[in-house]
Amino acid sequence: MEVVALLSGMFQKFDHIISVHNGYKMETIGDAYCVASGVPNPSKTEHVSNIATIALLQREFLYDFMIPHRPGQYLHCRWGFNTGPVFTGVVGIRAPRYSVFGPTVTIAAKMENSGIPDKIQMTLKSHQMLSARFPEFKCSSRGSVKIDGIGTLLTYWLDGVEDLLKSDRTPREKELPAATSTSDEDPDPYTFPRESSQVSSANSVVPLIP
Secondary structure, three states: HHHHHHHHHHHHHHHHHOOOHOEEEEEEEOOOEEEEEOOOOOOHHHHHHHHHHHHHHHHHHOOEEEOOOOOOEEEEEEEEEEEOOOOEEOOOOOOEEEEEHHHHHHHHHHHHHHHOOOEEEEEHHHHHHHHOOOOOOOEEEEEEEEOOOOEEEEEEEEEEEEEOOOOOOOOOOOOOOOOOOOOOOOOOOOOOOOEEEEEEEEEEEEOOOO
């Protein structure tokens, strides 16, 4: 019951964050939390800034989220995200649900799995779109990482937002960019197909008592 209460409190806040920043909650499996942006309502490039904002806000929230049944200890989480086309559809009869599938989702999960607690890892494709269209988000190269079942990928860390990196913490929610609605702007070299979306996966890590 303690773990259920812990995850419930954390996911409740996560749900609020994605609702404000145009995210779509795909599923939660145990302590894994998966989010997409750009579906079911397509966007051109805004989905990458939405997911980056969501990840930073979730991380900021956890900085102050003490584990209720372990006073003095805090929850740590890994984040990973990826950009690309996905397959979508309503699955199920008794409990139908809009679902998202495809290699883009798989690689997003791999970004989380191969990450480090308290860090946000992204693929090269996500980094290129984010840095080209939303330079206020600051990233750093992690280098080449061997990903099980995929191979070696060049990945990046999402560090924070410009002018707010002086402290060791990420920006507060009110200081981050608001969600951007979809638009019909003229295409540019960094515009991905309409079926492209951003998929993020987060997984919590509970510290063990020595």
